[in-house]
Amino acid sequence: MSRALRVGHQMDVADLPIVSLIIRPDARRLREAAIPELMPAHCRAARALLDWTQPQLAEAAGLGLSTVVDFERSRRAVSPEAVQAISRALESADVEFIAENGGGPGVRLKKAKRKAK
Template sequence: MTPAQSRAARGLISMTQTELAKASDLGQSTVIDFERERRIVSDAAMAAIRAALEAAGVEFIAENGGGAGVRLKKK
């Protein structure tokens, strides 16, 4: 998952950075720093962010020649 994918995913579900931090059980500064590419966050932090976004209804699309992306899960 890239910082851009995290920002896009939040946009799809109208989730704030604060809400994502709470949902992923991380500090808000970790989410902000990751999305702004201020620092490298741990693999565990990235996994927690991704899991929180997936639980909220986002699906991550792997790099497949067209670029990595995100979309809403089908209901």
């Protein structure tokens, strides 16, 4: 069914094969790909939105206070596992990390779900 394309020959859209592919990506992978790394500024902004203190975040993440403080102040590199724990704690409190969209990555609270009447 394949036709060779000759120089100067115009191909019709009907000559092109139709390929259909449905991809249902894992939401977590998309989120991790969108914001590959939680930045200290994201963490501080998320805490501000939640009105959380550093000790509250440390408790929610299951980490020591010094880990949260050092991460937010960029004093030292904390482990990737600690950063993931911080991210999970904030996300479970309804913080949403926004991917780069031309204006830069950011943080917001998830939209409140309406209760059915």
